[in-house]
Amino acid sequence: MRLFSRNLLLTLFAGMLLATATNHVHSGPSGMDAATRKAVLAKLDKAEGKRGTAGCVIVDLDTGETLLSHNADSPLMPASNMKLVTSITALDQLGADFEFVTRIFGDGSIKDGTLAGDLCIIGGGDPNISGRFHDDDPLALFKDWAAQLKKAGVTRVSGDLKFDSTLFGGEPTSDGWPQDDQYIKWYCAEVTALAFNDNCVGIRVIPTKSGKPAKIEVVPDTAYVTIVNETTTKPGRKGAEIGIVRPRDENVITVKGAVYEEATWGYYTDVTVHDPARYAATVLKETLAKEGISVQGDVKPVTLTHDDVERCKLLVDHRASLVQALQPINTNSQNLHAEMLFRQLGLRYAGKGTFKTGQAAVYAYLKKQGLLTDDICIEDGSGLGRGNHVTANLLVKLLQKVAARDDFDSFKASMAVGGESGTLEKRLTNACVRGKVVAKTGYINGVRSLSGFLFAGERRYAFSILMNNCVYTKQMQDEILEVLAKASE
Template sequence: MALSHAERSDQPKKACWTPGCSWKRCLKYMKSVSIIIVFAFGFTGIPSAQEVQGLKALRSDLESIISDSSFSNAFIGIEVKDLKSGEILFAYNQDKDFVPASNMKLLTTSTALSILGENYQYHTYLMANGYVLDDTLFGDLYIVGSGDPTISGRFTNGDVVKVFKGWADTLKLLNVKVVKGNVIGDDRVFDNVPVGGGWGLAWHEDVYWYAAYISGLSFNDNCVDVTLKPGKQGAPASYTLDPSTSYVTVVNESRTTDDTVSTVDFYRDPATNVIHIYGNYPKTLDSMKVSLTIYNPTLYTATVLFETLNSAGIKLTGRPFDISGYRSISRVPPYNLMWTIASYTSPPLSEIVKVVNKRSQNFYAEQIFRTLGKEKYGIGTFENARKVEMSFLYSIGVDTTKIEINDGSGLSSWDLVTPHAIVKILEAMRKSPVWESFYSSLPVAGVDGTLEFRMKGTRAQGNVRGKTGFIENVRSLSGYLTTLDGDPIAFSIFVNHYTVPTSAVNALQDMICTRLCNFSYK
């Protein structure tokens, strides 16, 4: 059958083994094939023998690191991706689920920056439902919460009640010296579930800052700061509270001794604000500061504002309330019928996420997580927040069928994430309009945050930016680095169920990161 002109023109020229082919025609054919090969392969990243050897050496080294017999009983998952070429440089159990610990904060902060925006701010209002006559306000004061985690000393040079002092000054400018009413905290932007699912804390762990309650109205990270100093020999250690408040009752069972190591510990009676201090405090130890959680953050906030107003010379005839315990909520007037006395606006979200990721601050992460639900569905419940986060992750290509989200901070042992999912998030964020805010929120190896003392003196120092994670028998590290060739890398390293010291797991992760920073195809 005769071929059409078009079909004939697409047929290859005859090669030299074809009868009747001249050497000139063969040479012309070979040149054309060479050009085709260059275009087909030379510009599409087919690695040279040297590049193949470099990658082979990298994979061999990483396999050797994770094959250490000390980790034979542990579960390890890793994915390393070259964000320039898109090549997976190394993968091991990358599609298996692991407990991520604080790597969950990568999900929370990436979603929040992308959905809420890096310039998002919280607004908390002080409102009144009465009127001022002469120097007296006849009516109640309402603190209307927005889920803001930042009303504390963190952004006010350590003055934890600076915002409340400012509100007192505003009342004075209005010539208010007496308030014939109560101070009521309104936390209804969130539900009343104060912890994440699967927070399997030991019997007294809920007193420590990392387990602070979630609330629509919060103050000082929902903690009281306790500073200890030695007392007289054999006597209890002395202590001060910040803020100085009657909301907390301290039972001091500590003792000042000649010991060189402190055995002081703390616990809070369940569903109360009775905090016990016990153990031996060395007389040679100058001071020790700890942040301890309180029960009912909303009432705590209202109480400290009440006390701050009194200290400023404003007399209140009522008392502080949590709105859920104030008479009948149905009797609370609508806020559009009240007047605003003062307000507080938080720093932008770009600054707030730095606290979340660099310090690995659980309370901030949980507040931001619930805020996602509040902004999308009107109330900050766990389920609403989860729906928003899952939707975002799905939109950037994460397989959400392989993820379990039970909180925003990673304190839950029920959370499950794959290394591949984390790398997918890191890759998407590098292309995001909020990339700079996300990237700058991550700790820098050997420089700051939770990586301040790791990878010092190596090429990873100042290079690796990553989020750490830790709960019992779980250690994670995920983030970014740059290779010796200048190529950007996203990586995720999970280690679960290990029984060696956590310092040994840190060393394993640091070795992997350092090897990647020294990787070159050349």
């Protein structure tokens, strides 16, 4: 194995020269050889260009030695690297054995197949009531719940289907999120305690015959949204030119544009819905009907008290683990899931789950760990807001803390793997780093981040690379890790 520490004086002298030449604060002890440090710093300087700022910290996990520190304490927008703060805080404060609980109660007696009263579902903040872990069938859990209701003797509900999503409060979106028409994008979904299918519907546009309107499918098939079809099918080439509009507080989705005859797979996108808790309850009612359970009344919101719950009969008790929920957050960068977890933290900390209590919970955790400084700003749990500011040093210290936990393997498994999975599937594909980097990516306009772990040779590293207003960002981040991996062989 190649040793980093060759000559302490040469290393320090090279570091001083680089700091003088670039007008940046570069520092690092003898754990990284001069050539490696020079190569990494050169790539950071190239990324910064004329107006960018890059923060980078690389630490040896086994010795705790900081191998490279560049703008380590500069507060920078982290984009989705904020999800590391949220998920590590959750693992510590909620615990690896934490479970999200979704319950369905019957408010009435059951006789001859009829529930004489209302069916009530209470959302517990589970972000994965979807097809994600169920063979891509978004209705899989609802079908299973229908089977449980039948087993309990229910095939007809005389009352309403009521839903309680009051575990979380406050506004469903953050003022710091994009204020243009991006609210229809999956990454801007409204946050609710009762969530379903990432609080989105899938829109598939399929070509028909030239000159005819395209066929539009809604996934899952539901009457909750109204589709206005303003599409046409054009002859020839593959592809589509589709635009989608949904008024902010409505669920009328207008699909415009053209899809081409040769585009056999058509066009697909996910579109957020308004009032997603009602959406979840509506699709549940529709699914129950298809599974042979009729609900005679309407879908209505409700706030159930403790006494109400005590009076009702528990019919479905669905539980999902925190560890499972971390995977979509850290591998696929699912914003809604991170925001729901953020509110769970607020609920645990302050007794109610809102953006403000989520912020307070994370601040309290960082303060307890000795990591909170005046420059740190927590706006949300996903990193979508541009008001979030953290440092590369903070992220690496959090990574060091989670790496020291007994359940580190579970956390590590939640992250994307370079060249193999999630948001890193098409990055870090060179042999020296493929499969050796587990990390969280981040991107919003003008921001690119990458933080995580590199396992190369016998060395284990924690790293954070935050780039604001930089250039060649993905290339430089990947090349920095390649340099480090090759130096560790």
